[in-house]
Amino acid sequence: MEKRNWLRHxxxxxxxxxxxxxxxxxxxxxxxxxxxxxxxxxxxxxxSIWISFLVFGGSxxxxxxxxxxxxxxxxxxxxxxxxxxxYESASKLLSRFKPLAxxxxxxxxxxVRVEIAKDYRTHIxxxxxxxxxxxxxxxxxxxxxxxxxGAKPLLARQAIDGSPTFHGVIFTRRDSGLTxxxxxxxxxxAFGDPQSTMSHLVPRYxxxxxxVAVDRLSGYNFLGSHDDVALAVLAxxxxxxxxxxxxxxxxxxRGLKMLAMTPAFSEHLLVGSNKxxxxxxxxxxxxxxxxxxxxxxxxxxxxxxxxMTGWVPVEDSNYESLRTILGELKKLGIQP
Numbered sequence: 007m008e009k010r011n012w013l014r015h016x017x018x019x020x021x022x023x024x025x026x027x028x029x030x031x032x033x034x035x036x037x038x039x040x041x042x043x044x045x046x047x048x049x050x051x052x053x054s055i056w057i058s059f060l061v062f063g064g065s066x067x068x069x070x071x072x073x074x075x076x077x078x079x080x081x082x083x084x085x086x087x088x089x090x091x092x093y094e095s096a097s098k099l100l101s102r103f104k105p106l107a108x109x110x111x112x113x114x115x116x117x118v119r120v121e122i123a124k125d126y127r128t129h130i131x132x133x134x135x136x137x138x139x140x141x142x143x144x145x146x147x148x149x150x151x152x153x154x155x156g157a158k159p160l161l162a163r164q165a166i167d168g169s170p171t172f173h174g175v176i177f178t179r180r181d182s183g184l185t186x187x188x189x190x191x192x193x194x195x196a197f198g199d200p201q202s203t204m205s206h207l208v209p210r211y212x213x214x215x216x217x218v219a220v221d222r223l224s225g226y227n228f229l230g231s232h233d234d235v236a237l238a239v240l241a242x243x244x245x246x247x248x249x250x251x252x253x254x255x256x257x258x259x260r261g262l263k264m265l266a267m268t269p270a271f272s273e274h275l276l277v278g279s280n281k282x283x284x285x286x287x288x289x290x291x292x293x294x295x296x297x298x299x300x301x302x303x304x305x306x307x308x309x310x311x312x313x314m315t316g317w318v319p320v321e322d323s324n325y326e327s328l329r330t331i332l333g334e335l336k337k338l339g340i341q342p
Contacts, residue, residue, distance in 0.1 A: 085117035086110075089138035091129040091147060093202070094231055096122040103142070105306045113293035114286065125230075126201030133158065136279040140290070145271055145328050146203035152322065159278035159287045162294040162317035163324065164310070170318050171270040174204030175254040176212065178246040179239060180263045187216035187266055195226040196235045196247035203328065205232050208268045209248035210340065211331050236262065252311065272324040276317070295319075 088107050090099050099122050107118040121138070123129035126147055133141035134155035143151065151158065163170050178184045184193070190213065198205025206228070210220070220226055227244075229235050232253040239247045240260055254262065276294065278287055297303030298316030307314040335341070 083116045085119040086114075086139040087121050087137075088118055089121050089123060089129060089132055089141045091123055091126050091142065091144060091201075092199075092231065093144070094233060102310050105309055109297070109303070109306055110290065110293055113296075114289050126199045130154075130201070133277055133279065136281050139279045139282060141277045142274060143277055144201070144203045144274055145325055146207050146332060147201050148275060148277065149325055149329050149332055150201070151277070157322070158280060159282060160320045160322065161276040161278050161287065161290050163275040163320035164273045164307075164314055165298075165316045165318050166273065166311060166313045168315050169270075170273045170320075170324075172204070172273050173251045173270055174208055174248060174268040175251050175264050176209050176246060176248045176266045176268075177236075177239065177254055177262050177264050179242070180261045182245060182263075184246065184265060187213060187218060190216075190246055190265075191218050191222045192224050193245035194243070195220075195223050196238045196244035197226060197228050198232050198235050198249065199230055200228055202232075203271065204250040204268060205235055205248050207332060207335060207340075208271070208328070211335055212266060212268065214338075252313075269327075271328045272320075275320050291319075 088103065088110075090103055092099070094102075100120055103120045107120050110118045118140075123132060126144075129138075129141065129143070130147050130151050132138045133143070134151055140161065166172060176187065184190065195213075197209070200206055213219070229238055232249040235244075235247040235249050236253055236257040238244050240257065240262065246265065251267070254264065278290065282290075294317035297307055304315075307316070
């Protein structure tokens with residue numbers, strides 16, 4: 007009984023009901039008890055601190071390792087090639103599209119590099135053969151691509167001022183005296199690239215409908231870029247030409263006037279390689295769609311084209327009306 011009371015006293019620090027008044031021995035026992043409990047408390051506290059430190063340190067180490075691995079993978083991964091058709095000079099196109107490539111690099115965790123094709127034909131063949139990973143394409147080039155080489159993953163089409171369609175313009179100099187397409191018979195005409203939707207194919211279809219086939223012109227040439235067409239007409243080298251509306255608007259104040267505007271056709275689009283994984287196609291689409299919701303994204307898009315407000319979903323059927331016109335041209339032996 008006396009032993010049990012002593013044990014209770016040691017661990018609780020309180021004398022039992024039957025304990026005798028404290029003696030020197032009892033006080034010594036109490037001091038020993040206090041010292042033991044204090045030591046245990048200090049050890050427990052120190053252990054908790056060390057455990058917390060180890061947990062924090064371990065988490066930090068894992069984060070650093072993960073970051074290092076991610077950075078190394080980004081550096082080692084082969085870059086995706088974003089190909090652009092040469093509708094302007096290579097230097098202009100590089101400055102327009104590099105910010106988009108940098109943005110996609112950040113979003114998908116893989117480098118993206120811009121590459122400018124030497125001509126429209128090379129551009130179509132490069133994406134058709136999957137030598138490009140992403141291709142920015144005009145509508146006519148896209149239609150030829152699918153006709154010759156089959157379907158590709160569609161990523162997005164651009165919207166200008168909220169609209170995913172665009173126009174082309176047949177124009178002349180303001181002082182030319184010309185007012186209708188029919189009056190172009192016997193005149194000199196400047197086209198852009200043979201593959202171009204708005205600087206060759208649709209305008210040529212419109213000229214034919216107006217009774218001015220190319221054999222009724224006094225001459226015509228393919229000058230390559232839309233800018234070169236506008237500048238050649240301004241210089242007097244040609245009586246008229248055809249460009250997309252954006253380019254006509256840029257040069258209009260320098261002395262151009264519109265003869266006719268094309269119907270609206272679905273805008274330029276981004277096409278993916280068949281080598282891209284389903285997951286990567288999904289992430290690219292989401293990254294493109296998100297550009298319109300971000301102020302920095304708006305700046306990137308404005309650099310590509312003035313008035314561009316977003317990348318929007320795209321389907322092959324969006325290009326059916328143009329496909330019909332190109333089919334009629336093909337029957338007449340006119341092909342991109």
